[in-house]
Amino acid sequence: MSNFSKFACLALSAALLLNGCKGKDGDPGPAGATGATGATGATGAAGTNGTSGQNLTGSLYGFVAPVDEYGVALPKSGVTVTLEGVTPAATATTNADGRYEFTNLRNGTYNISYSRTGLGTVRRLGVGHVGGDQPTFLGTSSISAPSTTTLGTLTVSNPTTTSVTLNVPFSNPGAQGAFVRLAIYASSSPGTTAANGTLLTTVSTTTSPLSFSFSKATFNSAGFASGTAVYVVAYGAPSVLTSYVDPLTGRIIYNGLTAASTNQVAFIVP
Structure with a gap:
């Protein structure tokens, strides 16, 4: 065989080998896995399942x-029990043991609310659900009836260089000696509410009026400088x-608060 013929033969063999390494025309092979999108929650975008590439479903219960x-x-x-912002709407109802369950629920991140007539509404935000064979267990969520405590006129007494005492009269006809909880809020401007104020403390008591001494350190640690006015x-x-964090403001929202005291008191931080 001539040298030319040998060269032609070798070239043809190499071409055949290279062609055998390619896939079919238009077939690039397996595609890269993409994340599975979960259901849309009340805060906007849903959670994703990373790069698993699987739209998993499974049970979520608590x-x-x-x-x-x-x-x-x-x-x-x-x-x-409601999955907020889901279409179609998804709700479940607790049984005698307090158990609820969502089955065949797509993986993602959910906002969940709990409610019943006579009780407050509790929310849990950003709950992750992986899906698959292992159910997502959310534990036990407490839900309370709203407070029925009525508050009177606040007064301040015994101001010193280190503390000030707040007197909070209240009534609660259903308490019958049970502990009543009070929540105290403050701000650096008039018009203090639970929505715009800073929670200084919550106090449980059976005696009205509640007399509670706030130290200088309590105000300072809450962001109120000594020598400045505070409205309580x-x-x-x-x-x-119970509480949750408002995703829009970052503030802690407490559930079941009653109407505010009939007044707010202003004084200078010790």
Whole structure:
């Protein structure tokens, strides 16, 4: 065989080998996995399942423990559990054991609310659900009846260079010696409310009026400098105080507060 023929043969063999390494025309091979989008929650974008590439479904369940405003256990059935912002709407109802469950629920991040007539509404935000064979267990969520405490006129007494005493008269016809919880808020400008003020403390008491001494350190640690004016207001609160963080403001929202005291008091921080 001539040298030319040998060269042609080798070139043809190499071309055939290279062609055998390619896939079919238009077939690039397996695509890279992409994340699976979960259901849309009330705060906007849903969670994702990273790069698993699987739209997994599975069960999500938990328990609810209803109590009255004094912390006494109530029947557990009939609490409505809602996945917020989901289309179509998704709700479940607790049974006699307080158990609820969502089955065949797509993986993602959810906002959940718990409610029943006579009780407050509790929210849990950003709950992750992986899906698959292992159910997501959310534990037990407490839900309380709102406070029925009525507050009177606040006064301040015994101001010193290190502390000030706040007197909070209140009434609660259903307490019958049970502990009543009060929530005290403050701000550096008039018009203090639970929505715009800073929570200084919550106090449980059986005696009206409540007389509670706030130290200089308490105000300072809450961001109120010594020598500046502070405006204080009080609310009644259920004994089991539940809360969540508002995703828009970052503020802690407490559930079941009653109407505020009939006035707010202003004084200079020690």
